[in-house]
Amino acid sequence: AQSVTQLGSHVSVSEGALVLLRCNYSSSVPPYLFWYVQYPNQGLQLLLKYTSAATLVKGINGFEAEFKKSETSFHLTKPSAHMSDAAEYFCAVTPKTPGYNKLIFGAGTRLAVHP
Amino acid sequence: DSGVTQTPKHLITATGQRVTLRCSPRSGDLSVYWYQQSLDQGLQFLIQYYNGEERAKGNILERFSAQQFPDLHSELNLSSLELGDSALYFCASSVDENTEAFFGQGTRLTVV
Numbered sequence: 001a002q003s004v005t006q007l008g009s010h011v012s013v014s015e016g017a018l019v020l021l022r023c024n025y026s027s028s029v030p031p032y033l034f035w036y037v038q039y040p041n042q043g044l045q046l047l048l049k050y051t052s053a054a055t056l057v058k059g060i061n062g063f064e065a066e067f068k069k070s071e072t073s074f075h076l077t078k079p080s081a082h083m084s085d086a087a088e089y090f091c092a093v094t095p096k097t098p099g100y101n102k103l104i105f106g107a108g109t110r111l112a113v114h115p
Numbered sequence: 116d117s118g119v120t121q122t123p124k125h126l127i128t129a130t131g132q133r134v135t136l137r138c139s140p141r142s143g144d145l146s147v148y149w150y151q152q153s154l155d156q157g158l159q160f161l162i163q164y165y166n167g168e169e170r171a172k173g174n175i176l177e178r179f180s181a182q183q184f185p186d187l188h189s190e191l192n193l194s195s196l197e198l199g200d201s202a203l204y205f206c207a208s209s210v211d212e213n214t215e216a217f218f219g220q221g222t223r224l225t226v227v
Binding site: 034036041042043044045046049090102103104105106107108 | 117119148150157158159160163171173205207215216217218219220221
């Protein structure tokens with residue numbers, strides 16, 4: 001069965017510092033991978049997705065993620081944190097089969113950005 | 116704004132009651148998904164409909180049911196509510212079963 005592990009339920013960075021949120025997946029074949037962001041009292045917004053094209057995926061708001069099959073990882077990075085990046089981030093996986101659906105989410109990482 | 120509309124935004128009800136959550140997908144989207152977000156379980160997939168037909172089921176309790184109507188809106192019915200059903204319920208929609216889903220802002224259900 002597929003699963004997602006997000007290392008670190010809370011991450012705190014200074015404004016302007018590198019953001020690194022870790023995600024590892026468990027799957028017999030490389031799945032489709034996603035990062036979503038949830039701001040307080042908001043729904044989930046798609047940041048970026050990997051669907052077996054380029055391994056380095058660029059998303060919105062300056063975020064990017066790199067798919068590494070050998071490490072079964074899909075870590076999310078941003079070179080310079082902004083206060084507005086404070087939110088909860090979810091990594092998700094779905095099987096690479098027709099009718100891909102049923103997102104399986106990690107437990108989430110809450111990002112705090114301090115001045 | 117994702118284009119997915121969920122009503123109501125908040126709902127407070129008593130144990131044992133029944134509630135209906137409504138979701139209007141983005142214009143043109145045929146697939147609707149329901150997810151539950153709770154503190155202890157995280158984000159859990161409940162059920163998916165595609166063009167009116169049930170397509171996939173996740174960890175959905177027997178007390179819960181859903182349907183997608185001909186106009187493609189969907190309803191999630193929760194009955195015999197328990198305190199543990201208190202959660203944020205998200206609806207998401209996608210064009211078809213092979214594209215990413217866009218999420219609504221959720222309905223926060225509080226069972227007292």
